[in-house]
Amino acid sequence: MKIAAVGVHVLDTHVIGVESIPAGSDGQLVETIRMSAAGTAGGTALVLSRLGAEVTSYGAVGTDPIADVLLALLTREGVDVSGLVRKDEHQTSSSVIPVRPNGDRPAWHCIGANGAFTLDDLPPSAFDAVTHLHLGGPEFLGGEAAGQLLGKARAAGAVTSLDILAPGDPDMLAWVADALPHTDYLLPNDEQVLGFTGASSLAEGARALVDAGAGCVAVTQGARGALVVTADEVIEVPAYAVEVVDTTGCGDAFSAGFLRGLSLGRDLRGAAELGCAAAAQVAGGLGTDAGSYSLDSVVAFAAEAERR
Template sequence: MKVACVGVHVLDTHVIGIESIPEGSDGQLVETIRLSAAGTAGGTALVLARLGAEVASYGAVGSDPLGDVLFALLGREGVDVSGLVRKDDQQTSASVIPVRANGDRPAWHCIGANGAFTLDDLDRSALAGSTHLHLGGPEFLGGPAAGELLAWAREQGMTTSVDVLAPGDPDLLAWIADALPHTDFLLPNDEQVRGFTGESDLAAGARALVAAGAGCVAVTQGAKGALVVTGTELDDVVEVAAYPLGDGELVDTTGCGDAFSAGFLRGHALGLAPADAARLGCATAHQVARGLGTDAGDYSLSSVQALVAGS
C-alpha cells in the first residue's frame, strides 16, 4: 500500500490534568504536556505508516519552529514529508487540547497554512506509483478543486478516500459536493452525517451520502463503534462495535477518528470486506485511545490484528 495523504496537517499540544482555566495570571500544575502530529491528512498518514503502509504527506506548513516539529514527528515514523510545502507568510496549523478529568477535550485551533494550501502546491508527478490518495479536509480546497484531484487520482488507478474536518451542515455538503462522485470511501463521524443530511437516523443519512456519489460511507460513532454503508438499500448497512477499554486504559480520544480511517483503509488494502476493514479501524482507534496522540505507544499492524482476532 503506497498512500498519498493530502490536505490538513496540524501540530497538536495535549495537556492532561486540567482542572480549570486559572484566574488572572495564575498558574496550574498539570500531569503531562505532549506534542503530536495530527490532522485529517497528517494524523491518518502517521497511523498508516505505523500499520505498515508506505506513506507520503502533501500539504502546507509554516516556515516556523512548529513546522520543524511537525516534520520531525512525521519523519521519525517513516512518513515522507518532502511533499509538505513551506509558506513563509503563514504559521503552521496548530491546536491546544486541554483534557479534563472527565474526558472532555475543548480545543483552541489556528488554521494557519492549511487555509493557504491549493492544488498549485501539489506536484502530481511525485504521486506516481501511489495506490491510494487520501484527502483530508476537502473543504479547504473546495469541491471543484477536490473533485478535480480525486478524479485525476482515479484516472491514475488510485483508490480514493475523503475525511472532512469541519462540523457538518448542508452548506458544507454543498461546498464539497463535487468531490463525492470521485470518492471511493467517505469517512465522516456521526455528527457530520446528521449535519450534512438533516437525517436523525444515522443509516439513512449515510445512505443519502452514497446516493450523492460516495462509493462507501464508513461512519465513526465514538464509543459505539462504526457504521458502514455500501449502498442505498436497508440491507447495505453493517454496524461494527467498538473494542472496550479496560479500567484506567482510556487516556485521550483525540486522533481516534484519524486512527479509524487509517485502520479502515489499511484493511481495504489488505483485501478485507468493508465490515472487516471497519473492525480493523475500530481496533486501531482502541490502541490510540490508550495514549496521548496518534503516535503514543507501540501499536502496530500485528497488534491491531491480534485485537481483532481475539475478540
Template sequence: MKQQALDQQMKVAVVGVHVLDTHVIGVESVPEGSDGALVDTIRMSAAGTAGGTGLVLSRLGAEVSSFGAVGDDAAADTLLALLAREGVDTSALVRKDDHQTSASVIPVRPNGDRPAWHCIGANGAFTLDDLDRARLEGLTHLHLGGPEFLGGPAAGELLAHARGLGLTTSIDVLAPGDPDLLAWIADALPHADHVLPNDEQVLGLTGEDDPAVGARRLVEAGAGCVVLTRGARGALVVTADDVLEVPAYEVDVVDTTGCGDAFSAGFLRGLSLGRDLAGAAALGCATAAQVAGGLGTDAGSYDLGSVLAFLDTARTLTTTAG
C-alpha cells in the same frame, strides 16, 4: 497467512490537513488572571485528517507521502520531525512563510472532556498548485483530509486525477457538518470511493436524524461507500445495498483525540490487505482503540502486527445500536 498480510504493499498519498497538537492532561480549570497551575502531562503529536491518518497508516506498514502546507516556523520543524520519525515522507509538504503552521491546544479535563483551541494557519493556504501531481504516479491510494479547504471543484479534480492513475480514493472532512458544507464539497463525492466522517458530521451534513439514512444520502450524492464512526458504538458501513454495524472494542480510554484519523487509517489499511468492508471497519475500530488508550495518535508502540493480535483477542463493547 498473517505474515503475508503484514507484507502487503500500500503506497498512499495523504493530502490536506496537517496539524501540530499539544495535549495538556489534567486541566481542572483555566487559572484566573496571570496565575499558573500544575498539570499531569504536556505532549505534542502530529495530527490532522491527513497528517494523523498518514502517521497511523505508516505504523500499519503503508508507505506514506504527505502533501499539504505548513509554515516556516518552529512548529513546522517539530511537526515534520514527528512525522519523519514515524517513517512518513514529508518532502512534498510546502512551507508558507506568510502563514503559521496549523496547531491545536487540547486541554483534557479529568472527566475526559477535551475542548480545543485551534489555529487554521497554513492549511487554509494549501491549493492544488502546491501539489506536484507527478508524485502521485505509482501510488495505490490517495486520502484527502479536509476537502473543504480545497473546495469541492478542486477536491473533485484531484480525486478524479488520482482515480485516472488507478488510485483508490477516500476523503474525511474536518469541519462540523452542515448543509452548506455538503454543498461546498459536493463535487468531490462522485470521485470518492470511501467517505469517512463521524456520525455527528453525517447528521449535520444531511439534516437527517438517523446516521444510516444520512449516510445513504451521501451515497446517493455520489460517494461509493460511507463509513461513519460512532465513538463507543463502533462504526456503520453504508453502501447503496447494505448497512453494516461494526462494534467498538473495550479499552481503558486515556484520550480520544485522533481516534477518527486512526479509524480511517485502519479501515483503509484493511482494504489494502484484502479485507471486506466489515473486516476493514473492524481493523479501523481496533486501531482507534490503540489511540484511545494513549495520548495522541503516536502514543505507544502499536503496529499492524499488534493491532491484528489485539483484534483476535479483544472484547467488543455491548452497545452497538441506536
C-alpha cells in the same frame, strides 16, 4: 499500499489534567503536556505508516519551529514529508487540547498554512505509482478543486478516500459536494452525517451521502464503533473496550485502519474492525503516535478481544 495523504497537517499539544482555566495570571500544575502529529491527513498518514503502508504527505506548513517539530514527528514514524511545502507567510497549523479529568477535550486551533494549500502546491509526481489517495480537509480546497484532485487520482488508478474536518452543516456539504462522485470511501463521524443531511437516523444519513455520489460511507460513532453503508448493505461494527485516556485522533486512526484493511484484502466488515482496533490504540494514550502499536499488534489486539 502506497498512499498519498493530502491536506490538513496539524501539530497537537495535549494538556492532561486541566480542571479549569486559572483566573487572571495564575498558574496550575497539570499531569502531562505532549505534542503529536495530527490532522485529517497528517494523523491518518502517521497511523497508516505504523500499519505498514508506504506514505507520502502533501500539504502546507510554515517555516516556523512548529513546522520543524511536526516534520520531525512524521519523519520519525516513516512518513515521507517531501510533499509538504513550507510557506513563509503562514504559521504551521496547530492546536492546544486541554483534557479535563472527565475526558472532555475542548480545543484552541489555528488554521495557519492549511488554509493556504492549493492544488498548485502538488507536484505532478504526487500520483506516481500510488495505489491510494486520501484527502483530509477538502473544505480548504473547495469541492471543485477537491473533485479535480480525486478525479485525477482515480484516472491514475488510485483508490480515493475523503475525510471532512469541519462540523456537519448542510452548507458545508454543498461546498464540498463536487468531490463526492470522485470519492470511493467517505469517512465522516456520526455528528457530521446527521448535520450534513438532516436525517433522522445515521443509516439514513449515510445512505443519502451514498446517493450524493460517495461509493461507500464508513461512519465513526465514538464508543458505539462504526457504521459502514453502501448502496447495497449496512454493516455495524462495535468498538473495542479500552481504558480511554484521550480520544483526540481516534477518527484519523479509524480511517487509517479501515483503508489499510481494505488494501490487505479484507471485506468492509473486516476493514472496519481493523479501523476500530486502530482507534482503540489511540484512545488508550495521548495522540495518534501514543505507544508502539503496529499492524501485527493491532491485529493481535482485535483477535484477543474477540476471544474474551
